[in-house]
Amino acid sequence: MPLRQSTNQQSGNNIVSAPFIASGQSISGVMRHVIYALCPAAVVAFYCFGWGILTNLVIACAGALLWESLMLYLRNRPITSYVTDNSALVTAILLGLALPPMAPWWLLLTGTFFAIAVAKQLYGGLGYNALNPAMAGYAVLLISFPREMSAWLAPLALPVADLGFFETVAWVIFNDLPNDVTFDTFTSATPLDYLRTEISRGVSFSEVRVSPVVGAIAGKGVEWINLAVLLGGLWLCYKKLISWHIPVTVLAGLGVLSGAFHFYAPERFADPGFHLFSGATMLCAFFIATDPVTAPVTPLGKIIYGFLIGFLTYIIRTWGGYPDAVAFAVLLMNFTAPLLDQYTQPRIYGAGQRKGGARNG
Amino acid sequence: MIKRILKKTLWQKPLFLKRQLKKAKQLQGGIKLQGFKSLSNATPVQTLPVPPQLIIPLKQHIGEAAKPIVNVGSQVYKGQIIAEPNGYISSPVHASSSGVVAAIEARPIPHASHIRETCIVIHTDGKDQWHPSVQSMPKPLALSAEDLRRRIREAGIAGLGGAVFPSAVKLKPTSEIGTLIINGVECEPYITCDDVLMRYHADAIIQGALLLARIVRPRKIVVAIEDNKPQACQSITNAINRFKAAGVTAANTIHAAQVPEIFPAGGEKQLIKVLTGKEVPSGSLPYELGIVCLNVGTTAAIYDALYLGQPLVSRIMTVTGEGLDAPGNYRVSLGTPIHYVLAHAGFARQQNAEVIMGGPMMGVAIADHAAPVVKATNCLLIKNTRQIRQPAASMPCIRCGQCATVCPIRLLPQQLYWHARSKAFEKLANYHIDDCIECGCCQVVCPAKLPLVHYFRFAKSEIKARGRERKKADVSRLRNEARCVRLEKIRIEQEERKARRKAIRKQVKPPDTNPDQSMPVSSNASSSEGVIPEAQTEESPPLVKHEDQAKTMVR
Ligand code: SF4
Ligand code: SF4
Numbered sequence: 001m002p003l004r005q006s007t008n009q010q011s012g013n014n015i016v017s018a019p020f021i022a023s024g025q026s027i028s029g030v031m032r033h034v035i036y037a038l039c040p041a042a043v044v045a046f047y048c049f050g051w052g053i054l055t056n057l058v059i060a061c062a063g064a065l066l067w068e069s070l071m072l073y074l075r076n077r078p079i080t081s082y083v084t085d086n087s088a089l090v091t092a093i094l095l096g097l098a099l100p101p102m103a104p105w106w107l108l109l110t111g112t113f114f115a116i117a118v119a120k121q122l123y124g125g126l127g128y129n130a131l132n133p134a135m136a137g138y139a140v141l142l143i144s145f146p147r148e149m150s151a152w153l154a155p156l157a158l159p160v161a162d163l164g165f166f167e168t169v170a171w172v173i174f175n176d177l178p179n180d181v182t183f184d185t186f187t188s189a190t191p192l193d194y195l196r197t198e199i200s201r202g203v204s205f206s207e208v209r210v211s212p213v214v215g216a217i218a219g220k221g222v223e224w225i226n227l228a229v230l231l232g233g234l235w236l237c238y239k240k241l242i243s244w245h246i247p248v249t250v251l252a253g254l255g256v257l258s259g260a261f262h263f264y265a266p267e268r269f270a271d272p273g274f275h276l277f278s279g280a281t282m283l284c285a286f287f288i289a290t291d292p293v294t295a296p297v298t299p300l301g302k303i304i305y306g307f308l309i310g311f312l313t314y315i316i317r318t319w320g321g322y323p324d325a326v327a328f329a330v331l332l333m334n335f336t337a338p339l340l341d342q343y344t345q346p347r348i349y350g351a352g353q354r355k356g357g358a359r360n361g
Numbered sequence: 362m363i364k365r366i367l368k369k370t371l372w373q374k375p376l377f378l379k380r381q382l383k384k385a386k387q388l389q390g391g392i393k394l395q396g397f398k399s400l401s402n403a404t405p406v407q408t409l410p411v412p413p414q415l416i417i418p419l420k421q422h423i424g425e426a427a428k429p430i431v432n433v434g435s436q437v438y439k440g441q442i443i444a445e446p447n448g449y450i451s452s453p454v455h456a457s458s459s460g461v462v463a464a465i466e467a468r469p470i471p472h473a474s475h476i477r478e479t480c481i482v483i484h485t486d487g488k489d490q491w492h493p494s495v496q497s498m499p500k501p502l503a504l505s506a507e508d509l510r511r512r513i514r515e516a517g518i519a520g521l522g523g524a525v526f527p528s529a530v531k532l533k534p535t536s537e538i539g540t541l542i543i544n545g546v547e548c549e550p551y552i553t554c555d556d557v558l559m560r561y562h563a564d565a566i567i568q569g570a571l572l573l574a575r576i577v578r579p580r581k582i583v584v585a586i587e588d589n590k591p592q593a594c595q596s597i598t599n600a601i602n603r604f605k606a607a608g609v610t611a612a613n614t615i616h617a618a619q620v621p622e623i624f625p626a627g628g629e630k631q632l633i634k635v636l637t638g639k640e641v642p643s644g645s646l647p648y649e650l651g652i653v654c655l656n657v658g659t660t661a662a663i664y665d666a667l668y669l670g671q672p673l674v675s676r677i678m679t680v681t682g683e684g685l686d687a688p689g690n691y692r693v694s695l696g697t698p699i700h701y702v703l704a705h706a707g708f709a710r711q712q713n714a715e716v717i718m719g720g721p722m723m724g725v726a727i728a729d730h731a732a733p734v735v736k737a738t739n740c741l742l743i744k745n746t747r748q749i750r751q752p753a754a755s756m757p758c759i760r761c762g763q764c765a766t767v768c769p770i771r772l773l774p775q776q777l778y779w780h781a782r783s784k785a786f787e788k789l790a791n792y793h794i795d796d797c798i799e800c801g802c803c804q805v806v807c808p809a810k811l812p813l814v815h816y817f818r819f820a821k822s823e824i825k826a827r828g829r830e831r832k833k834a835d836v837s838r839l840r841n842e843a844r845c846v847r848l849e850k851i852r853i854e855q856e857e858r859k860a861r862r863k864a865i866r867k868q869v870k871p872p873d874t875n876p877d878q879s880m881p882v883s884s885n886a887s888s889s890e891g892v893i894p895e896a897q898t899e900e901s902p903p904l905v906k907h908e909d910q911a912k913t914m915v916r
Contacts, residue, residue, distance in 0.1 A: 042704075
């Protein structure tokens with residue numbers, strides 16, 4: 001039978017049963033779109049922070065690919081087909097954007113090691129990781145190297161020293177600076193950090209608001225990056241690569257809680273706009289919390305997940321030990337995803353006309 | 362190309378009855394597929410000549426296989442019943458042409474693997490002579506509903522959309538019927554047999570629908586047509602108007618409704634949701650909602666059966682795919698070998714291509730081209746590498762949720778996949794795997810290119826097999842228990858009898874001789890009593906073992 005032979009010749013994965021139509025999509029395609037969506041943010045960040053962003057991204061990507069290939073090799077998996085799925089690059093870019101610009105090379109390599117080798121590959125690789133790799137790497141760095149992790153470049157908008165390309169590379173690799181500058185001259189606290197320390201000193205929010213670190217909505221520079229991320233995220237939603245549930249609810253959760261507290265004591269608590277456009281809020285809402293592998297899959301589950309991330313972010317930012325809380329909020333909620341999935345199954349076609357649960361319509 | 366498949370949920374309003382709540386009527390999920398319908402829908406139906414040999418399977422419908430009532434060597438005529446229904450959900454089988462029964466034996470049937478089932482092989486004589494019982498009937502509408510239903514059953518009519526459920530069973534509703542849906546939604550790509558039927562034989566469909574209305578007495582009849590078939594819709598509307606103009610009052614209850622082009626809107630349950638907003642409860646039949654749904658092809662076949670008296674001996678099917686000289690729709694006698702059909706459509710045998718029965722979404726790749734065309738064969742599709750292909754390799758699931766978005770049943774295919782892979786069958790039941798209609802939407806959109814439906818089929822058959830095994834184990838356990846009780850009873854009875862006899866003996870023979878001598882005598886005299894307890898002791902250990910086995914099987 002010619003037919004049997006033809007099916008046998010093809011490799012083992014080929015299954016001769018319906019449907020006989022192949023998907024036009026692929027994982028690498030999905031990931032490529034996510035990378036495209038991050039491009040505006042990278043450009044704006046480059047504009048705000050200079051070469052330090054570029055070194056971050058390049059080293060992170062190189063590190064991620066290196067660890068990914070190495071782990072795939074050790075785990076005896078096909079290297080090319082898995083490395084080309086671009087998922088490691090997405091993790092690397094997220095990490096590169098989340099870390100302080102001009103981070104030293106070893107920081108980036110350690111971060112990507114924890115993200116890719118430990119949080120992702122040791123758990124079984126793409127699709128099997130319980131925790132968001134980028135955030136796992138970030139959290140490990142934040143705990144291990146608090147000094148480096150809080151040394152944020154001051155945005156170029158502020159009148160501080162500006163390093164050229166070669167000076168940046170020299171700093172990142174050899175920890176060398178030109179003679180006339182010290183590290184402190186071009187770093188500053190992040191707006192969120194600034195807000196915390198000022199408010200804990202008893203300075204009111206309206207005073208913080210007018211300080212030079214703060215721009216129109218939130219921190220100078222950071223607000224523009226957040227806007228660019230928002231743009232890319234909306235494009236992803238439009239492309240239906242992410243559903244609206246998580247981004248909307250993360251932002252709503254954070255917005256509602258910060259709004260309530262700001263309304264209660266405007267001088268002690270920052271307004272929602274400040275929170276929404278500070279730190280990694282937008283990155284979290286559109287790119288990190290929506291990481292499909294570690295988020296719930298049911299619509300209702302996503303909604304609960306998103307709200308809780310928003311709430312946790314606000315709580316940790318306001319009363320926790322770290323200025324930005326996105327990483328911990330996401331990691332904490334990652335643990336709940338399987339449970340949420342279990343209890344929020346949508347009502348299937350023809351099941352009793354129960355009202356709850358059927359939210360995907 | 363397939364890239365144009367948009368993963369898109371059905372947000373469009375159904376165009377029918379806009380007054381009602383639009384939210385209730387969305388079919389959730391589903392995908393848009395490129396149709397490729399113009400390959401085969403441009404020409405009217407051609408009739409294929411009768412082949413020299415017909416292979417007619419006894420089971421072409423859902424339910425019990427029919428029982429043959431002809432012998433090898435007997436002369437049969439077209440339309441003659443050659444196998445009788447065997448049970449309530451069953452259907453008779455007719456000779457598709459005149460000739461001689463050459464064999465009743467297992468032959469390959471259209472299936473993905475080389476499965477053989479009993480078929481009646483007829484060597485045709487080329488005369489194509491109808492059996493004398495096939496007589497046209499002038500006024501079938503005058504017959505009673507019961508009579509009509511009996512004739513539909515005798516004509517062997519089963520759902521020609523592909524499900525082949527015996528129609529007569531569907532037409533025996535237990536509750537009052539509000540809507541009769543005539544399903545002309547051919548949502549699978551490539552298939553056009555219903556489309557051309559509606560274009561060129563609209564009258565037969567309408568007359569068939571009116572006959573059906575006579576049986577189930579619905580308040581209204583809806584002919585559902587996908588909105589990518591404007592000609593078919595026009596033709597149906599024209600036919601309805603003709604009937605109205607001719608003064609057929611019943612035609613006033615019929616109207617054509619367009620439904621959005623989305624796969625799988627043509628599935629019975631999905632169509633009911635789109636048209637009426639109601640959902641058929643899981644595990645029950647549409648008539649419990651007061652709805653009966655039949656395919657247009659079936660309706661036309663019912664017209665043939667009742668007006669012309671012709672049982673279901675042929676069907677219209679699409680033969681299509683690139684690489685065919687003459688794609689189109691053909692009226693093919695049931696039992697015609699598939700390679701005969703393909704040769705007529707200009708399929709070069711040396712092309713090493715697979716043939717799919719049905720559409721690309723839910724069809725089966727046919728293992729053996731010698732298999733016959735059956736009642737379910739609505740399409741033969743040449744699997745061409747350019748459009749119809751399956752991915753070579755898959756990646757791990759990234760839980761992106763695209764599959765859940767397109768699932769028309771709102772299942773969570775990624776969870777099903779996960780549990781099917783780890784064979785967690787109880788979990789699968791929790792995630793309602795039984796409700797999966799195997800439509801394939803999830804697999805088509807999956808970026809990881811996972812063979813999801815394959816896993817689901819595997820898991821379903823596994824669950825079924827386990828259920829069967831459990832039932833068997835239960836039955837044998839019960840049987841064993843009953844047997845033990847029985848044996849125990851016999852033993853007790855025997856002991857009682859023995860005791861009684863002893864007592865009698867004691868009374869008769871007071872304490873003179875020793876009992877040791879008397880015992881052998883008594884056991885010889887009543888041999889049956891002596892033997893059975895022994896046999897029993899021999900039998901009881903294996904008995905206990907059996908029971909244990911049954912219990913472990915239950916677990
Ligand atoms: S579409 Fe494929 S990759 Fe995405 S969740 Fe479903 S099974 Fe997983
Ligand atoms: S094949 Fe089953 S799980 Fe997949 S979309 Fe269709 S009904 Fe849903």
